[in-house]
Amino acid sequence: MFDHLAIALGYVLTPHSFLVLFLGTAAGLVIGALPGLSSTMGVALAIPLTFGMDPKTGLILLGAIYCSSVYGGSITAILLRTPGTDASIATTFDGFPMTQQGLGGKAIGISTTASFIGGIISTVALLLIAPLLAKIALKFGPPEYFLVAIFGLSIIISVSSNSYLNGLISGVFGLLIATVGMDSFTGYPRFIFNSDSLLDGIPILPALIGLFSLSQAIKIAISQESSIVKKDVSFSDRVLPTLADMSRTWVTMIRSSVIGTIVGIMPGAGTSIASFISYNEARRASKEPESFGKGNPEGVAASEAANNAVTGGSLVPALTLGIPGNAVTAVFIGGLTIHGLIPGPNLFIKYADITYTLILSLFLANIMFFVIGIAFAKYFVKVIKTPTRILAPVICVLSVIGSFAIRNNLFDVGLLFGFGILGYLMERYDFSPAPIVLALILGPMAEAELRRSLILFHGSFVPFFQRPLSLAIIVLIVLSVLFPLYKEIKKSRIRKSG
Amino acid sequence: MKKRDFLIAVVLIIFSAAAIIAAQEYPQESRVMPNVYSALLIILSMFLIKRSLKNNEAEKETGEHAPYRKFFMVTASILLYIILVRFLGFYSSTLIFMLSFMFMMKAAKTITVIIISLSTTGLIYTFFDLMLHIPIPRGLLF
Incomplete structure (x- = not known):
């Protein structure tokens, strides 16, 4: 690993790479900050x-745009209560009250630092976990790949939509439509x-660019508003967090980063879910939970550390197994395949120098948006x-x-x-387009691996339950299907009794 | 809201049924998965119909007007643009599309519209063509 990292470092630390990194970060920031333009759109x-x-x-x-656009959403969330991307919805809870109290700059400083820490921690996790998972993936045969694809599909469908039925549809x-071809x-x-x-089937990238x-x-051409953002956006206080701010929020930042990374690795759950979970956890752990929602910097820190921590985590299953956890990583996989890089263990063996360059550049992208965010937030x-x-x-x-x-x-x-x-x-009609894209990637994989397994096992399904790895994945699938169902049933019970 | 769920379900059922019919001539092995998916989609659409019927009275129309005319104008101009690209080539069609789209939307002052259209086209030429050599659709014109 270290020799690959050294080679990658030599590549990343060139003026050429730095220029690309800078442009990607700047573009990502603007795309993220503009409501209506998502990270997925930026990368696509x-x-x-x-x-x-x-x-x-x-x-x-691509890495630079991904990282900085997730952070960029917090700027409008804090200053205007309009999250730039879904990832920053939870940031508005405390970010906007801070702006109302004249602390907009401070809130952006906290959000920048939290996003930075979240991004770095999750990239470390990516660096450590992905090669291990790739090693396990080397033992995967057709049945395991089939089940992993099903796992990805099941969990994605269950969480990607407000309604279970709409997501399934x-x-x-x-x-x-993935069977076309x-x-x-x-x-x-x-x-x-x-x-x-x-x-060759429906080409994924045109479908993706169309959907996202x-x-x-x-949508924005039809909307009545001439500008997404109408009010004046500005703030006057200091952006760089003080030591006192940091000592108050660092525990939250670390905790939320860990939550975000784990949520990121789980296929299906994305940036917004991660930020909601860690916002709730921060409130629960706080000594003064009633101050949340009224401008508590910990709320901003929790949401922003978590959503940026998803970036590194979500690339773990994408790079090692080819399972996109969310729409952005689906685009990422599309981008890799275009260059002949098929996600899987080979990315860590044959193409290791490319993969480690990507991972290393994620570190730098996080540093880059931190510096730009702290120094130039006022102008952005x-x-x-x-x-x-x-x-x-355009x-x-x-x-x-x-x-x-x-x-x-x-x-x-x-x-x-x-x-x-x-x-x-x-x-417009409450159906999320994300499951379509994921199905376009996972559908052909699921079908091919299933048929390959059945040829291997002479048409029998029994061996699926006899291989330890495939049995483990089956358990995961069952849990991932049952859990949202259980939640749904609980919700409807509460509704009935209340 | 619920009426349109009903319509969506009907469209999906017709779509899946058509897929099943189209797949009949495929070899047995090739048609299994498409048939499974189509059947699933029909079952799920039935659930959608059930849901739409159940909530029919509870939910009143919100009175929000769907901007059909604008939707038609926007999509029609994008479609025209795509057709133009095929015949005229990318750059000239892009210029025409951007100018007319922004004038139609009354996006900005005339001079701003012209500057933005020219600079977008110019920037794409510089980045895609000159710097990165990415293929661009060519046609009769530039």
Whole structure:
């Protein structure tokens, strides 16, 4: 590991890499801070740019955007009570009251520091856990990969939506359209409507850019507001946290970072869930829980440390098993595959120098947004006022160029359009588009590995329960399906009795 | 709200049924999974119909008007843009799209609209074409 890290360090510490890192961080900050533009959109729109770069540089760019956009959401959450991304919803609880008390700068300072600590701790976890998991994954055969894909699907569907049924429908719909393309076992083309462009299945990136970028462009173009952010955004107090602030919040930051990392590793739960859980934990652990929601800096620290801690954690299953835990890592996997890097143990063996460059650049990205956040937060808030009617066409143009560039294929631009409208309608009618993307990645994997296993076992399902690793994953699946059901039943009981 | 859940379910059932019919000619092995997914989707849609019927009276329409006209205008202009790209090429269509889209939306002052359209196109040319050599759709014009 250390020799790979040394090689990676030599690569990352070049002016060229630093420039990419800086640009990615700055872009991520703005994208994160602007309500309506998500981390997923930022990473998805940047992927076409990476075609022209070597894989290492490309991954540095994507990593930087991921980390800083999750942090960027806190700026608008604190100053305007409008979270820039879902990740920062819990940050508004105490961040905005602090702004009202004239402590906006202090709140941003705390959030910047917490995000930084969360990001660093989770990157350390990624560095330590991922190679171990990759080693275990080396022992995986088709049945294990099949079950891991099912595990990813089950947990994703159960938590990604407000309603269990809506999440399931999105997921199964995604699975069905994931069968489009040539069946790799029989060579028979399925649902391709005589189009050669569909032989390889529905290309993931145009679908993704449509569901997460173009749909948002349509949404903000239609919305009545001329600018997402209307009020004046500014603050005047000091940003850099004092020692007193730090001694008050560091325990919360560390605890929330650990929570965020663990939540990140679990497929399905994302940044917003992590920040809610650790916000509640911080309140429970506090000596004065009643001060939460009224401008307690610990609340800001808890939410922001946790959501940034998800970044490193979520890359653990993505890099080692190819299981995307959330929409951003699904995009990440898309970005890796484009460069011929198939997620799996090989990333830590054959392509180790590339993988460690990515991990190392995550450290630097966290440092970079910390420095930029503390020093320039005052100026970044000005960009937030960009009128949406200018943003919308720019996002459209970038979506078109991005989906074309992947295969030099105008057919993909048509797909982009279809998925853009689908994404817009789904969001409007309370169906989350995330399960579709995850199903597009996991569906083909699940089918292929299942059929491979059945050939291996001569059509019998019994061996699935006889292999220790696959049995362990089956237990995980059962738990992940039962737990949300149990919660749902409990909720409806409370509703009935109350 | 609940009426549209009902409609969504009906659309999904028709969609899945069509998938099952289309898959009939596939070899046995290739059609198993699509059929399983389609059947699942039909069952789930039934649950959605059940839910939509149950909540029918409880939830009144919120009176929020769906912006159909705007939705149609926005999506139609994006579609036109994509068709233009195919014939004229990326850069000229992008310029036309951005100018007309922002004028249509009354996004900013005329001069600002022109500057933004030109600079976006120029920046994309610089980054994608000159610096990173990423393929860009070409057509009759630039």
